[in-house]
Amino acid sequence: MLLASFTEIDWGFFAHRLINKMAVFTLPEEMFGFYKHHLEYLSENAVNPDRRRYIMPAEAPRHYIDLDSYGDSAIHQLPRYWADAVSQLSEDTLQAYGIVPWHINFMSYQLTEAFRVGDPERILRLSADLGHYVGDAHVPLHTTSNYDGQKTRQVGIHAFWESRLPELYSNGYDFFVGKAVYISNPQEAAWNAVQGAHAALDSVLGFEKQLSADFREDQKYSIEDRGFGVARVYSRDFSKAYHDMLDGMVERQMRASIKLTGDLWYTCWVNAGQPDLDCLIGMEPDQTAIKLRKEEIKKWKEQQYKPQRSEVDGGN
Numbered sequence: 001m002l003l004a005s006f007t008e009i010d011w012g013f014f015a016h017r018l019i020n021k022m023a024v025f026t027l028p029e030e031m032f033g034f035y036k037h038h039l040e041y042l043s044e045n046a047v048n049p050d051r052r053r054y055i056m057p058a059e060a061p062r063h064y065i066d067l068d069s070y071g072d073s074a075i076h077q078l079p080r081y082w083a084d085a086v087s088q089l090s091e092d093t094l095q096a097y098g099i100v101p102w103h104i105n106f107m108s109y110q111l112t113e114a115f116r117v118g119d120p121e122r123i124l125r126l127s128a129d130l131g132h133y134v135g136d137a138h139v140p141l142h143t144t145s146n147y148d149g150q151k152t153r154q155v156g157i158h159a160f161w162e163s164r165l166p167e168l169y170s171n172g173y174d175f176f177v178g179k180a181v182y183i184s185n186p187q188e189a190a191w192n193a194v195q196g197a198h199a200a201l202d203s204v205l206g207f208e209k210q211l212s213a214d215f216r217e218d219q220k221y222s223i224e225d226r227g228f229g230v231a232r233v234y235s236r237d238f239s240k241a242y243h244d245m246l247d248g249m250v251e252r253q254m255r256a257s258i259k260l261t262g263d264l265w266y267t268c269w270v271n272a273g274q275p276d277l278d279c280l281i282g283m284e285p286d287q288t289a290i291k292l293r294k295e296e297i298k299k300w301k302e303q304q305y306k307p308q309r310s311e312v313d314g315g316n
Helices: 012-024 029-037 039-052 082-089 091-097 100-117 120-137 157-172 186-199 201-212 236-246 249-271 287-305 309-313
Strands: 003-005 221-225 230-234
Touching (some): 012 157, 012 249, 029 120, 082 091, 082 100, 100 249, 157 201, 157 230, 157 236, 186 201, 201 236, 230 236
C-alpha cells in the first residue's frame, strides 16, 4: 500500500464542495431553481481553482494574501481597492504576496457581466470559482507567509485545520446560515473576511503548538487508509483535542464562507438587473447571441459614462 502524507491544500476538496453546495440554499426563489438544477456542477467544480494552480502560474496568488509580508497592521493599512494598491505597492509586489481579497471583487464583476449577457455556462463557472476564493479568504493560514507552519516547526497544520478537521467533524456543524442579502460593497466584504480569518491565526498556531507539547509523536499521528492508499494523519485523539480548543472556529469560518458566497451570488444577480434565470435552465449558450448582448451592454455603458453636452461646453 502507498504510504503518503495528508497534504490537501485550501479547504480541501470536501469542504470546498460543501461550501458551494450549502450556499445554494441561501438564495431567493428567483435564483434557487437555476442553482439547484446545477447543484452537482457547482459542488464538483468548486475545486477547479486548485486544479489550475498546477498548470497556471498566475492562479496561485488568487488564493491567499501574506499580510505579515507587509509588516505590522497591514490588515488596516493596505489599500482596499486594486488600483490604489497597484499605485502604492506595484502589481508585482501584490502578486508576490497574494491577491485573494481583490480577486474576489474582480470575480464579482465578472459574474455580474455573465448574468447581464445571460450566459448560463459562464454564470455557473464563475459562481463555482467565486465560492472557492471566498472559502480561501476565510482560512486563517491563507493570511500569512507561515501558511503551513513551516516557520514555526508545525508543517502539516494547513491540511490539518482545513481538511482533516472538517472531514471529521462537519457532520455536527449547522450550515443553515439564513437567506442571502445584498452587499453594497463586495470589496469591503472580502477584506472583512480576510480580517476575521487573520484575527484567528494566533489561535490556530498557538493551540496546535500547545497540544503538541502534551502528545508524544505516536499519539499525535496515526496511519489510516485514505482510499488512495495508507496515509500518515493527525490522530483522532489529537484532532479532537485541537478541535475542542478551537471552540467552534472551523464551523464559524465554514458558515461565514457559505454566507458570503450566497450573498455575493445574489448581489451580482441584483446588480445585473435580476434577470430571469429559470429560462436559462437546460439552455445551451448561443455564442452569437451572447456576443451581440455583450456589444449592446458595452454601448450602454459607454453612453452612461459619456459626458453630457452641458458638461463639455456649458450647454451653449
